[in-house]
Amino acid sequence: MGGRVTIYEVAREAGVSIASVSRVLHGQNGVSELTRERVGAVIERLGYVANGAARGLARKRLGVLGFVFCDLEESATSDGVTPFYSHEIVRGAERAARRAGDAILLASTHSVSGHGQVFELATKVDGLAVMAGSLSATDLRRLAARVPVACFAAGRGSVDVDSICVDNFGGARAVTEHLLEHGFGDVAFVAGPKRSAEARARFNGYRRALGDAGLDAPKQPEVGGDFTESGGENAVEQLLSKRHRPPRALVVGNDQMAVGAMRALAHAGLDVPGDVALAGFDDIPLARHVTPALTTARQPMRAIGEKCAQLLSRRIEQPDVEPVMLALPAGLIVRKSCGCTENGDE
Amino acid sequence: MGGRVTIYEVAREAGVSIASVSRVLHGQNGVSELTRERVGAVIERLGYVANGAARGLARKRLGVLGFVFCDLEESATSDGVTPFYSHEIVRGAERAARRAGDAILLASTHSVSGHGQVFELATKVDGLAVMAGSLSATDLRRLAARVPVACFAAGRGSVDVDSICVDNFGGARAVTEHLLEHGFGDVAFVAGPKRSAEARARFNGYRRALGDAGLDAPKQPEVGGDFTESGGENAVEQLLSKRHRPPRALVVGNDQMAVGAMRALAHAGLDVPGDVALAGFDDIPLARHVTPALTTARQPMRAIGEKCAQLLSRRIEQPDVEPVMLALPAGLIVRKSCGCTENGDE
DNA sequence: TTGTAGGCGTTATCAT
């Protein structure tokens, strides 16, 4: 918001009407060069900054897109996963938003929880992009009934809003196929949270790959975790104790759990990829840095952010178009944990 | 912004005046229980969401704090450093802002550069927190003359605005002292960018520690980099070629460069910490994951974000109080790269 | 090219 000086003062000081000031402010035509210069000088001298509230009120558009993330707090965050995840999305979103002249308002579900702080937030934006899982389906529905909403990182959900996510099914399938191509017959799966649509999609991608290879695939994941490092560690410990012999390869629901899995395997005296090959999902920054470097399916986070902002903008402009659900392809990132030796890293 | 339904419609539908609606909206007294209920019901039924622009205009306060970061783009970012850094700051900021009923508007300098997009941004917020280095001193000054501004991650700069940063001097000093306590006599320094006030403060902290130990310290850093991994790698290569014998220990300007340094040392066949001990600065997430784990000085990012939001809020309320410069203590994080063996990690 | 004036949706003051 502009400090004190208003368009009226600029007008007075320049000896013109506010309409003229407004015109030069927006670089419109129909202003004499002289006026333009005079007004410009006054604006600079007075340090005028337009009042966004007034502008938003008049334009019926604040020029602000809200993004709400779910804050996994102490769990996933401590390893810098969520931060990166959200940061890349924000970057993409910001880029797209800026092209449209908008700015990004940030909030995390943790700080936005309580009763209905999202609705309070909704007040300050033209539309809200929400990360799947950061809101209950009920709240999401209520929200969408009030303001333009888009959803990211969502699997095929039930709520009828625009949404965008990575192709979890395809990514997991590709990763699994890669493991299969190594000739590993016994490929097990470490699942994510049961309630997560994304986690389920990844499991299904894994199953499909097995099926296509003529292999038996379990209907349900043998073990699973909550997408955290320790979750992955526990899951693999459990898996090892369940089986008389460890699987030859492992597709893990996400990279973070994969890192935990590596720890569990090391603990059990198993070599990766010698004894057990491994692949994750997401391509978090850490994936390149663990030893061996993690083979994984990359989420196009930036693109997700961009696309989400675009979807949201569109809905703001055209509130009644049919909602779409997009899935962006995941990139197969081959590193060492699968048994490949060449450095396939970019 | 609220979709279509306004306070007038709510009022009409509830059979009261907009004043009454406004009252129940703010939980004010002086409203009969009956009215309160009726209005509440209508609000829910109509899905009313207040228009933030109108509200901001009337209140002279949008309830939004802007944060602008500098986007190191492909350099530092590719390793997930900046993301983490900014994410933690944003978290802290959001927390503090929320307590004050505010929201956080995000922007990065990359996308905000060009001519004066910051000023455009300034339009949409009540105040702006800017990361040091994301703006030229001139722009910062101009900005501060127009809207409330606070600065974070700034060393003692010249511009007269509220600012907050970690105690770079003290942190570097503590880290250096720790290395000295190991009995390493020859401790070299890998500096950050010359223009960075933070980098200089760290160098000075290093010098002070040497001086206090009765050791000679160079007036200028022997080598330096740009705070990136490859920058650190190059700097150390250069250092090794300059000297006939490698230093016994190395204080590196930040963690990211320290990781690069480790690579250079490994390349030269030098063991860390056996041949060369190492310490960094920041405590980025990766620091725990490299081998050996990196000893470093931790930046209290969250606290920085919180404090910055507070400083900004204060300045918005009281534009004329004397600007303050705060430095938060850095925590010494002892891990393996310095030669310590016990696991000092939290 | 320039100016006038109504409207945007809330808040808040002042009556009632």
Next chain:
DNA sequence: ATGATAACGCCTACAA
């Protein structure tokens, strides 16, 4: 307890 009614600062027809 409730209701009119000015601001708030900008945008934008519409006039001149």
